[in-house]
Amino acid sequence: MAKMILGKTGLKIEKNGFGALPIQRVSFDESAEIFRKAYNNGINFFDTARAYTDSEEKLNYAFKGFSEEYPRESIIIATKTQGEDRKTIEKDIKTSLDNLGTDYIDLYQIHNPSFCPTEGDGSGAYDALFNLYDEGIIRHIGFTSHKVELAEEAINSGLYETIQFPFSYLTGQKELAIVENARANNIGFIAMKAMSGGLIGSSKAAYTYINSFDNVVPIWGVQRISELDEFLSYMKENPKLDKELENIIKKEREELQGDFCRGCGYCMPCPEEIQIFQCARMSLWIRRFPSEPNLTPESQEMMKKIEDCTECRQCVSRCPYELDIPELLKKNYEDYKKILSVEVKVD
Incomplete structure (x- = not known):
């Protein structure tokens, strides 16, 4: 297993994290089995969000309210708020703390906002985050986005300790520049959609490519034990980019070049109910x-x-x-x- 420090947070995490968005689609007992197996095999970074329906509650259920068997300090929890003002953020943090059965959040991220909140900008969003940090309710502050310009603004602001952004071998030079800018500013880079929303056919190629970046932690979206087992096997094997994997990557880049839907879902809902x-x-x-x-x-x-x-x-x-x-x-x-x-x- 490989450990890394998540940028300036100083958090020591397993190089591969758990993305808990897909866990919404399975039962509490199924999700508990998956979460526990991930933890028992070294994964200690779990990323969820208020927007992921019952995902936070399932994390709490899996770890039994952070019992002696699953001590709270050994589990690094990242969650998110879609709030862009003080009132919404303060409401969301209370709900997340209740759902997760904890009195603090390791990494609290503002979730794909329409702008980059800064100190005293009039929205009250960053001020609310900083107050929660000052009170010890949140330990670190992060930013998530799907937009290059906002991601760069968040990094350059110096106000955020992590950036979460879509990153896989299908992304291009702009995304690579964000990874390098994060490295230069000691910002932890969390890679969402490392399987490009399911369009990437080879989990091994996806895993190997992402893990070649020493400052990037992918959060693999898992909803089945079989999927988790794949990533756990790679964590033990530690595969390297060989000719076979490079050919897979080259072929998929050629097939998926140009504009394509990443499946983020932010276009929804459609007034005509088109999926x-x-x-x-x-x-x-x-x-x-x-x-x-x-x-x-x-x-x-x-x-x-x-x-x-x-x-x-x-x-x-x-x-x-x-x-x-x-x-x-x-x-x-x-x-x-x-x-x-x-x-x-x-x-």
């Missing part, structure tokens, strides 16, 4: 993975909803990647219909 983050990636799914699960009557009905798009462009205004979502949906729908027609003919 944008699924529909906008459907063409990639059915061409890269077995198509049958995505050609069911339910999937066909979901994709048909694209016809209801009024091009109101609310989704575009919310997309961190500034994608032309209506156009992306159209392209995916046309491609989907072509593949569907071929499959039907074959049947």
Whole structure:
């Protein structure tokens, strides 16, 4: 197992963290089994958020309120608030503390805000965070974003100890520059979407690439024991980038170059109830993975909803990647219909 120091926080963590967003999709008992196995195999950094429904509560349930078997000081908890003002942040921290069954948070992050809160900026957001830090309720302050400009602003402000940002071998030079800027400023870099929202086909290639950066801690989104077992095996094996893995990375970069939906979900909700983050990636799914699960009557009905798009462009205004979502949906729908027609003919 490899340990690292998370930037200027001084927190000593396992080089690979646990991303608890997908844990929402499984039961309390299933999630407890997964959390405990991760902890028992060396993972000590767990990232969750108020926005992840019952994820915080499941973490508390798994570790039995941080009993003697699972001492609180051995478990580093990162959670987040979407609050952009003092009142919301103060409300969120109380809820998180109750949900997690703890009286402090190791790393409290402002969650994909529309601006970079700073001291005395009038919003009260950073002032609220600093007051919580001063009171010992939160030990460290972090920032998460999907936007390059905001991530750079947060790093350069000197007010945040960590930055959480999408990073994988599919990201480009701008993202690499953020990693290096974080290193230069001793800011802990937490990599979300290290599997690019599920579009990356090789977990081993994803793991090996990310772990070649000594200042980056990926938070692997896990919802099954089998998924956790994959990453635990890599942690023991410590694979290196060889020719085979480099070829996988090169091939996937070629297939996924250009604009594509990362599946962050910030475009939602759609007034026409289109499942944008699924529909906008459907063409990639059915061409890269077995198509049958995505050609069911339910999937066909979901994709048909694209016809209801009024091009109101609310989704575009919310997309961190500034994608032309209506156009992306159209392209995916046309491609989907072509593949569907071929499959039907074959049947």
